[in-house]
Amino acid sequence: MQNMTIIGVFDDEQKFVSAMEDLKANSITIKEVYTPYPIHDVFHLLERKTRFTYAAFLYGVAAVIGVLGFLYYTSVIDWPLNFGGKPTNAFPSFIVITIILTILSITILSLFTFSIVARVYPGKTPKMPDIRSTDDKFVMVVDRHSSASAMLKENGATEVYEKEVEYL
């Protein structure tokens, strides 16, 4: 019974957000939320920080260095060819390829980073306390606390129930 939590199900985004504010004001831990679409206020109220953008920037820097190094290796060191009298290290003509490959590298590496960090992979069975959050319901998982259920109901939760959620 260690992982017993309270699940609140909402119909309305506004009520959901105000319930979150109420719970936070009473320092009751909100473990996780499941919403049909991203909501900015929820992101702020959960106080989640992400270092994802820094990772993407680092991938970009690495990709620029890698692509330019690769182009330099192929066209200057390994197989120098004369194109219309241009220097073999034709830097301006490398830039377009660098931009394209940098975008590609950032996209793919970000995808894998996200998959690893969030443990999402093709064919994974979704783990969520209430499957209706993929449809039109806003669901939050709250720490078991004496006043939590009442507070959820007060703020307009359509359903409140207890459930064991072991993966949070």
Place this chain on the structure above:
Amino acid sequence: METKFTLNQRYKIICFGLIIIGIAAFVYGYLTNPTEAWANLLLNNYYFLSIAIGASFFMALQYITQSGWSAMFKRVPEAMSSFIPVAAIVMLLIFFGMDHLYHWAHHGAAETDPVIAHKAPYLNIPFFFIRIVIYFSLWMVLTHLLRKFSIQEDLEGGLKYFEKSELYSKIYIFLLGFTFSLASFDWIMSLDVHWFSNIFALKMFVTGFYHGVAMLALIVILLHERGHYKELNSSHMMDFSRYIFMLSILWGYFFFAQFMLIWFSNIPEETIYYAKMWNNGWKALFYVNIVLNWFLPFMILMSKKADRNRQIVKWVAIILIFGQWIDMYIHIFPAITITPVFGFIEIGAFLGFAGLFALVFGYTLSKAAMIPANHPYLEESLYHHVE
């Protein structure tokens, strides 16, 4: 509502002082090196004209996209675009310096040079000035109408003037795209009459828009620091820096697109343009131009924290003021002098035009309420909030 902007004595004295420095620099240049003096006149007039055009384009863009966030300070781009009539007068003064600036305007140039003879039906002095009059009258009429609707809206309210502004903004953007392209061909590209580039007009337009928005952001921040626009918050700052960031990429893109095609095809009549920029001491400026106008704004404003910070956006805008000057300098001066020149004439002419711009701007801004009273998106702008 917010009080009006008052043009105090100190502001006027500083502006007139700068204008006097400018006139002194021009007279000094005219006596010692007339070509350089005229080139500076063209550079600075084009500089502030493109900022005014950029601001008016920004204003028109806000109308046609029905943007709410900028409604609060739309009097600032309106006041900035009031520099256009002044620029028209100065541009007409170029008539007396045609011989110094434009090779094609020399008497008898068409007889010895087949390229100039071929271009003569377009590039001749009477038609050049007819075009100047056409461009400026279109810009002046349309920016004046937008300004008039904005002030009428303050008095009467309702959606009528907003809808009218939107319609005229569409007309303005359409005409501006065409006329400003031709104008940049006429004034800047024809300095080097044998050279041509189709992407040139786009690049000059983006430059004007880019630096116009940067100047607008700087002016709004400075007004905020002087106690106006108290509602200015980090969300407004983020929208400004989104504009600056996006335009820095676009500027770099057009700069590079023009450069790479010419570099790669390596045709002598095209490469002469960059050959001039890469020799005789210009090359450092070529790189400084890239660093100031693309690299620094792009790197500084990338971070989410930095682009909401008022001080950082302010300093980026200040960097871009120098960036725009160097960009214009490297477009105009290689056709005029062999090696880079910088001295009293350059500094004085810039200060003079800055004073003139500030005076016209301040005068127009003080004519109407700082915050439009009946703009339909005013509330959205006052309480602008993104995430």
